[in-house]
Amino acid sequence: MATTTATVSISSSDIVPGSPVSISASTTCMKAGLTTGLEKMEMGANTLTTGEGSTSLKLATAAGADGAGKVYLCNKATDNTFYLRLDLHDTIVGRLYAGDWLFIPWSQNDTTNELVIQAINGSCPYEYAIFKEDETRVAGS
């Protein structure tokens, strides 16, 4: 088992004058049950063009059903009008503009729960990491 720690800090000095925001949280990425770390890790970087349309970042498969997972995704574009749209199958989740990142849990509750990204307004270089439980092995053909 692996121990992977994700720490976030969120800060602002000017949202509410005299009341700065300073949030910090840390977690170890665990399987269901809270005692065993997620052992599979997939990291990568790529560039998505607008012409590619909706593209699967990660398929949800029957082999991975009901497994816990964490997803990191960052849009490395430098033009702030270029954004990556993240969908959960056919439902829009949100937009990552240049430099934006997200860190979410991802549950493959069914095989239509895939993560889909689409570059809007221009090509978006991106990097991602997925931490997840091992999948059910499938016999080779």
Add this chain to the structure above:
Amino acid sequence: MPTLTPTLTLTSTDATSDELSFSVTDSLSVTAPSINLGLLVVDTTGANNIIVPANDNKQTWVFVRHTGTSDGTTTTAAHCDIELTGNVAIGTIKPGEWLWFPHCGNGGSTGVQLQAVGSAVQVEYGYWADSTAQ
């Protein structure tokens, strides 16, 4: 516009033989509405726990952390599902876990809701409207 600075650090010394250690920081221009941090006892009905109202084409940044308790004092192992309104599940957080993501209704009039699994969970949460996509 006020600026919000979220930073993520991911580390692991044993996930692979190549040690994992990186950090990424963003700078967000935010506007009203926002909730800098609040507490909520989440019950098992998602529609009762809408933390970001439905919106169209307006982007909101969302932070949620499972406090590990059901009420601020009583420890719980119950999970808390993160859903878009309409019961579209994104994932689940366990005690101590957190998430950070952009939500955009994008014409679908969806919000963000939480749903405890089995029994109540207390979370802390915040959200900030992104001035870039309003």
